[in-house]
Amino acid sequence: MSSIEQVGTFNLGARRVKRLGYGAMQLAGPGVFGPPKDRDAALAVLREAVASGVDHIDTSDFYGPHITNQLIREALHPYREGLTIVTKVSAKRGADGSWLPAFSREELTQAVHDNLRNLGLEVLDVVNLRSMFNVHHPEEGSLEAPLRVLADLQKQGLIRHIGLSNVTRTQVLEGREVCDIVCVQNQYNLAQRGDDALIDELARDGIAYVPFFPLGGFTPLQSSTLSDVAARLGATPMQVALAWLLRRSPNILLIPGTSSVAHLRENLAAAELKLPDDVLGALDTVASIGST
Ligand SMILES: NC(=O)c1ccc[n+]([C@@H]2O[C@H](COP(=O)([O-])OP(=O)(O)OC[C@H]3O[C@@H](n4cnc5c(N)ncnc54)[C@H](OP(=O)(O)O)[C@@H]3O)[C@@H](O)[C@H]2O)c1
Secondary structure (H helix, E strand, O other): OOHHHHHOEEEEOOEEEEOEOEEOHHHOOHHHEOOOOOHHHHHHHHHHHHHOOOOEEEOOOOOEOOHHHHHHHHHHOOOOOOOEEEEEEOEEEOOOOOEEEOOOHHHHHHHHHHHHHHHOOOOEEEEEEEOOOOOOOOOOOOOHHHHHHHHHHHHOOOEEEEEEEOOOHHHHHHHHHHOOEEEEEOEOEOOEOOOHHHHHHHHHOOOEEOOEOOOOOOOOOOOHHHHHHHHHHOOOHHHHHHHHHHHHOOOEOEOOEOOOHHHHHHHHHHHHOOOOHHHHHHHHHHHHHOOO
């Protein structure tokens, strides 16, 4: 059994994907804006991910913008049978790289067509509606109107499944009234556990939870407790952070991001790491003290 098969699978819409996938955001230039500093290295990361058995890639056409999707297409098209590419819409980039809301029917429709064109697809597997009431964290506000736009595009055959991102529990409940929601993608990791209750609720209903910033994001997690546990287990802190998420709940699908083949290999090797029960208490303290 190859290393990442050991982590098992979970439903993502009509597909079952391995619980260890790859997030492509880090492939664009600094600040997720403009081209990568090393284009060949970016293509190599994507090819290595799929060659290693990754069957779930997370992206967006607003990474770059357009560049990350174009890299995915160049590296991987025609896509391997069973590869699920998940994208997200509802933001656009300012000329200075800022992140701006793009929630109107015209903007969402354009975004879906941009994703299809740049990825070289006729239908998008999963499209997450990313709430932009606040760019940094979930904030209440109705998502019904933009979700209805995505549901219309789904009826037209351009989208297979719809998910939500950067959302509150109330928005998840509202969304599930509007259309079938197959996944929720929110910020969550060993140090940021605000979605603990939501993850359990979604698990009970068979809905995937996809933590973004699983390693802490642009500034990866730093914690002496995490480092101590990693040293004890002969693993790296990032591997422990990923193994903890895999153990946290069966509906968690991982999409750690990296622009480096060496880091990709390290992250995928987290599949081999089984956390013993006696480190869980120590790792729980990382959330209460935050990352240091
Ligand atoms: N829905 C949303 O609003 C949203 C927001 C953010 C991200 N996302 C998605 O979530 C995915 C994951 O988030 P992310 O990539 O921003 O954050 P992340 O996975 O938490 O961490 C990425 C950072 O960790 C570093 N890193 C990765 N592996 C490492 C390793 N083994 N050792 C040391 N450093 C390592 C990367 O640098 P190197 O490149 O040097 O490895 C990068 O700086 C993204 O790719 C994107 O698809 C979604």
